[in-house]
Amino acid sequence: MEPVLFILFGAIAVCGAIMVVTRKHPMASALYLILTLFAVAALFVLRQAHFLAAVQVIVYAGAVVVLFVFVIMLINVPENRMPVERVTTVRFLGVIAAGLFILESAVLARRFSMPKGPAAEVGTVEAVGRALFTDYLLAFEVTSVLLLSAVIGAIALAKKKI
Amino acid sequence: MIEPSAYLLLSAILFGIGVVGVVTRKNVLIILMSVELMLNGVNVAFVAVGSFLGDAAGGVFAFMVMTVAAAEAAVGLALLIALYRLKETIDITELKVLKW
Numbered sequence: 001m002e003p004v005l006f007i008l009f010g011a012i013a014v015c016g017a018i019m020v021v022t023r024k025h026p027m028a029s030a031l032y033l034i035l036t037l038f039a040v041a042a043l044f045v046l047r048q049a050h051f052l053a054a055v056q057v058i059v060y061a062g063a064v065v066v067l068f069v070f071v072i073m074l075i076n077v078p079e080n081r082m083p084v085e086r087v088t089t090v091r092f093l094g095v096i097a098a099g100l101f102i103l104e105s106a107v108l109a110r111r112f113s114m115p116k117g118p119a120a121e122v123g124t125v126e127a128v129g130r131a132l133f134t135d136y137l138l139a140f141e142v143t144s145v146l147l148l149s150a151v152i153g154a155i156a157l158a159k160k161k162i
Numbered sequence: 163m164i165e166p167s168a169y170l171l172l173s174a175i176l177f178g179i180g181v182v183g184v185v186t187r188k189n190v191l192i193i194l195m196s197v198e199l200m201l202n203g204v205n206v207a208f209v210a211v212g213s214f215l216g217d218a219a220g221g222v223f224a225f226m227v228m229t230v231a232a233a234e235a236a237v238g239l240a241l242l243i244a245l246y247r248l249k250e251t252i253d254i255t256e257l258k259v260l261k262w
Contacts, residue, residue: 002164003164006164006168010168010172013172013176014172014175014176014179017175017176017179017180017199020179020183020192020195020199021179021180021182021186021187021192021196021199023192026189026191026192026195029192029195030195033195033198033199036176036199036202037202040176040202040205040206043172043206043209044209047169047209047210047213048213049209049213049221049224051221052209052221052224052225055228056205056228059228059232060198060202060228060231064198064231064232064235067235067236067239068191068194068195068235071191071242071243072191074243075242075243075246075252077246077252081250082252083189083251083252083253083255085186085187085188085189090185091185094181094182094185094186095182095185095186097181097185098178098179098181098182099178101174101177101178102175102178105170105171105173105174105177105178106171109167109170109171109174110167112167112170114166114211114214114215115215122212122213122216122217122218122220123209123212123213123218123221127218127221128218128222128225130218131218131219131221131222132222132225135219135222136219136222139222139226143226143229146229146230146233147229147232147233149233150232150233150234150236150237151236153236153237153240154236154237154239155240157237157240157241157243157244158243158244
């Protein structure tokens, strides 16, 4: 069952990602981004990472993409002022470089051997919470400073007068 | 049984598509979304490797990446709003006041 689900949700994630970078209007991109994020959350469930799957849906699809949608509607760029995309040499080389990167990673991933077996119980709420509040307590606390600075920065930047 | 390398390959593909979006698009909003795609590709690798090795650190790192992604989106979109108010454009090639 796992291979079928992996291929299904992996294909959905990759197709959604391709649509995100190829759509003309940012709103279509945002909706395809939600599709990709849900497919990735399904892959997390496949690896028994239930906590992260829930956080992925709540934080990414529920907060980050909604923020994107708000900004798209807030600035509401008229259709004729959208940037016109043209194929230039630099852009073409960029796509080729990304393709080479994927190929190189595929070759490296095949040589990287790991014990394969059923998913270990490390992604449950209990296991992640235990690791987060013991071994990684400092990182967890520093995260609060990061979020605070992001909040202050976002408010300060979006104010009328800087 | 799915090989661990299949998850790593999927992660690399998602990251690569994100890179394509960042280098080819001119719309700042879509560039920011492509960065989110790249961070998500990294998360797939963290979660998969963490669960195959039986180590909870993978999940913790993915959690940190999500926090950074949320902060990055908030600050990036605030910058975008400030820029749009100033320049009336979301074309990244027109935002070049730092270039000489």
